Amino acid sequence: MSDEEEAEHDQDFEIVVNTKSHQIRNESVSYEQVVEFAYPGGLANPDFIFAVDYEKAKEPPHDGTLVAGQHVEVKRNGTEFSVIRSVRS
């Protein structure tokens, strides 16, 4: 493994969005990023409201909620997100 590859590997983070693993490059993860993983293209619809929650984030409080424009710093792996539209009754 070259130094360059190793450095690149060190920058990878693994998050879980709606039970699925995703590799990302940055420690800081945005609302928009995780919504795109869960509902590809969904951000384009202004009527959609996504409830985005996380657990096991890097810094306390480790649990929280993201709204549009917000970020959270994730652990190298294991930070978990749920992204859900509530439209049923």
Next chain:
Amino acid sequence: MSFDPFGRSRDLAALARDGYELEITQGGHLLVKSVPLRTADGRVDHGTFVTKLAMNGDVTVNPVQDHAARFIGSAPCDSSGNPLRFVTGTSTEQLEPNLVVDHSMSSKPDPPYADYHHKVTAYVGLIEAQAKVIDPNVTARTGGPCLVQSDDWPFEYVDTASGRAGIGAISAKLSDQTVAIVGLGGTGSYLLDLVAKCPVATIHLFDGDQFSTHNAFRAPGAASLEQLRTGSFKVDYLRSIYANMKRNIVAHPYDVSVANAEELRGMSFVFLAMEGGAVKRELVATLEQMGLTFVDCSVGVVKPEGSDVLLATVQVAASTPDNRDLLHAKVDFGAVNDDDPYAENIQVAELNALNATMAVLWWKRHAGVYHSSAPSHYQRINVAFNRMLSE
């Protein structure tokens, strides 16, 4: 609910608490049913003790001025087979259109009966004492239902549970309310299950769908095959069940939109438990213009592709004249996707029940039934993360 004798008269509440099977008639009589007595030929039989009820509104007037009473059934006798001393006459007499008595009774204490608890327990105690000689297990305190025959009474029988716990005055905070449930799917049917047990004046149900098999798996109770086969509207099916205990449930077998939203004008409270994106957004705007207070209920269920578990959130968002904005930030008015797992007939009645419970709690906090230290217009539970959020 302007007439609540068991809530407002301590002597009647005490009789109900004791377990007597009471009925207050339209014509102002108090009946005590299933009173054990000894017949002339030495058997145990049961009859109904009847007394006029002097009331000021829904409060009994005490001490009791009229010591006389009536009785329906066999003449209550003593051990020698003679009618009890205070049975003063036996002849049929019609007191009300639906009330015919058989015997007159007169037992006058000095001083007079302090209240109706005193009067009933004195008479009934003497009558059932003779029956207890034959069978010591008999009692007039059956714990059977108590009834009120009045157009102003919102239930088919008396809520002795609230009387027992001493919370009648608290639940009475809801008694003037006319409530609408818009959408009688899973969440709406559980809303009715809870609201039907409250002393609200009237409940309006709106839904244009028929009750079918998949609804049965998301509704309280257990629909029979015969009930499913009749193909009733949801509102008619549910009304027929809850009318067993709750009066004044009005079924409207059609959906609500801006076109007929006028029917919701003047409601004390509206529960929105409907799906429907743009239609719901327009309806919300109309309810706001009418100045109504309402709460929107919604459930989100996700089955990630290739996964065999569900993720779920359950939320309520309230709208009051002093806070219209939060609901708009929280309620998804997008189209509903019919290939999501909820549409695939996954049984998630617990999510509907939870959503209904959250909405009813919001309503009861707003009405002052429950104390609320930090008023909030939004609550959401994330089932996967075991968390509740509030704003």
